Amino acid sequence: MRVAGPEELLVTLLLLAALAGGSGHRESPRNVAAQVPVILQRPRNPLPGELVRNGSFEEWQGEAPAAWKGVNVGVSSDPHSGERALRLGADPALPAAVHQDVPITEACRLELRFVLRVPEVSEGSLEVRVEWLAHPDGWRGTGLRFTIPGTVKSQYTYYWRCTSPSPPGTAYARITFSKPGAGRADLDDVSLINL
Numbered sequence: 001m002r003v004a005g006p007e008e009l010l011v012t013l014l015l016l017a018a019l020a021g022g023s024g025h026r027e028s029p030r031n032v033a034a035q036v037p038v039i040l041q042r043p044r045n046p047l048p049g050e051l052v053r054n055g056s057f058e059e060w061q062g063e064a065p066a067a068w069k070g071v072n073v074g075v076s077s078d079p080h081s082g083e084r085a086l087r088l089g090a091d092p093a094l095p096a097a098v099h100q101d102v103p104i105t106e107a108c109r110l111e112l113r114f115v116l117r118v119p120e121v122s123e124g125s126l127e128v129r130v131e132w133l134a135h136p137d138g139w140r141g142t143g144l145r146f147t148i149p150g151t152v153k154s155q156y157t158y159y160w161r162c163t164s165p166s167p168p169g170t171a172y173a174r175i176t177f178s179k180p181g182a183g184r185a186d187l188d189d190v191s192l193i194n195l
């Protein structure tokens with residue numbers, strides 16, 4: 001079966017909206033049209049200005065999530081959105097980490113958002129960092145660092161934090177999620193926005 005494109009969906013929705021409005025009351029055509037974008041809103045689309053690539057971990061290249069570099073990571077079949085999330089701890093007995101370098105400039109303040117669940121108790125706290133790099137190996141400082149307790153939390157929890165401003169010479173922000181010991185954690189919907 002052929003899948004309708006966005007234009008066809010828009011036309012269909014506009015027709016439905018016009019029919020609803022034509023049955024007799026309330027809405028002016030202008031108001032009906034104004035409601036259409038709300039109907040069309042797709043929650044899995046990246047936010048405007050999104051800096052993270054593959055933040056929902058839907059794209060994989062073999063065993064690795066596209067645009068990320070990971071150690072001991074795999075696909076979680078219990079995602080928060082879409083069909084996949086990232087599992088920290090493909091082998092639960094070992095530490096795990098994943099990171100992505102995002103091109104930015106100096107004097108940026110970034111807002112990091114993500115969801116995370118801990119289906120199996122983790123030894124030690126999970127750590128989240130945003131670090132400033134002058135180039136992929138040139139560390140300039142830490143913009144954000146916090147930890148999440150490794151206690152079991154089977155439902156996804158939403159987190160968001162802001163970084164300090166990036167220092168002079170910054171060319172990349174490195175986002176890192178790490179698990180120091182045994183255990184598992186599932187990560188999804190990572191977002192980084194320049195404020």
Ligand SMILES: [Ca+2]
Nearest residue numbers: 056081082084
């Ligand atoms: Ca996902």
